[in-house]
Amino acid sequence: MRCSLLNKSHGFTLIELAVVMMIISVLAMLTTPSIMNEINQKRAAIAVEETQLIVDAARSFRIANGTWPGNATCSNALTVLKGGATPMLVGIGTHNKYNSPFSTSCTAQTFSVDQNAVADWDGYIVNSLAATQIVNASTSQLRTTIGIPGSEPALDSKLSRIATGNAELNRMRTTLLLGGNNITEVNAINAVSANLSGNLNVQQAAVINGLLTANGKSQFEKEASFDDVVVLNKIVAEGPAVGGCKTGALARNSAGVTLSCQSGVWTGGAPGGVGCYVPQYNQ
Structure with missing residues (x-):
């Protein structure tokens, strides 16, 4: 049970x-x-x-x-x-x-x-x-x-003032017009050419690797040093300068003799190629 x-x-x-x-x-x-x-x-x-x-x-x-x-x-x-x-x-x-x-x-x-x-x-x-x-x-x-x-x-057509990593945002694709204003705080300028209508002021040395052409007067207020020859292309005749000349000016005659302007007279060359100009006076 x-x-x-x-x-x-x-x-x-x-x-x-x-x-x-x-x-x-x-x-x-x-x-x-x-x-x-x-x-x-x-x-x-x-x-x-x-x-x-x-x-x-x-x-x-x-x-x-x-x-x-x-x-x-x-x-x-x-x-x-x-x-x-x-x-x-x-x-x-x-x-x-x-x-x-x-x-x-x-x-x-x-x-x-x-x-x-x-x-x-x-x-x-x-x-x-x-x-x-x-x-x-x-x-x-x-x-x-x-x-x-x-x-x-x-913003694609805007010029960025900071480096964005995209060079196109810092690159001008047209002429930059400043309306007569200045550009300051510039370090180096790399350009193909420059056309200046005013003065160019250089505080330190100016290095020109090519030809320097001055269409106007060139003025040196202090000593000028040339490490190569100086070629005078101005040809004058010895004697009183036609129209006068500036005292201290240098030129050459057709034979290449260097002449200097002294009191309105080109002097320095002589019949032998060396000497000075001797004025002729009537007896």
């Missing part, structure tokens, strides 16, 4: 355990989709944020450097954005939360980020991230594309 009661008690416990396991299974079946949805929602939300960070960094790079990050096709844009002394992108991996790699590309006017999500949640990302579309529904491939910064076309 006692054994019979024990057997009945043991059987009742197994039934209870089976019921409990069945209830747990039902609850698990009901809660698992909810848990997966929550996980996918978190993944999708992070994918949206990370993609936004990438395109924002690419836009900042374009503003700072005038080009999209990376090589000609921007395939290595993430490496460039995350590199350097002051990286523009920090904390972003090479894959999204769906374990899909970020793939970057660009054209002259656009920058794109490609990635894969999962079914159903690709639409969530598209609706949460501007300029994003599904480019391959079978693989849930998404593409986010941005254009050049809106300020770039407006």
Whole structure:
């Protein structure tokens, strides 16, 4: 009799355990989709944020450097954005939360980020991230594309006063008109030619490697030193200068003898080629 009661008690416990396991299974079946949805929602939300960070960094790079990050096709844009002394992108991996790699590309006017999500949640990302579309529904491939910064076309014709990394922003493409104003605080000027209508003041040495042509008078207020010969092309005749001459002036006669003007008379050459001019007086 006692054994019979024990057997009945043991059987009742197994039934209870089976019921409990069945209830747990039902609850698990009901809660698992909810848990997966929550996980996918978190993944999708992070994918949206990370993609936004990438395109924002690419836009900042374009503003700072005038080009999209990376090589000609921007395939290595993430490496460039995350590199350097002051990286523009920090904390972003090479894959999204769906374990899909970020793939970057660009054209002259656009920058794109490609990635894969999962079914159903690709639409969530598209609706949460501007300029994003599904480019391959079978693989849930998404593409986010941005254009050049809106300020770039407006500032493209403006000359930047600081070094931007883009030489074109510091280069004049037309004549610079200053309206009669001055240019000061200049270090070195590299030019092909210069036309000056006024004076040229040089405080230190002026080095001229080519020909110096002075169409007007040249005046030396102090000593002049020549390390080579001085060629006199002015030819005059010895004797009283026709129209006079300036005392101290130098010239030469047709034979090449140097003459000097002394009191209105060209003097220095003699019949033998050496000597001085001797005035002839009537007896």
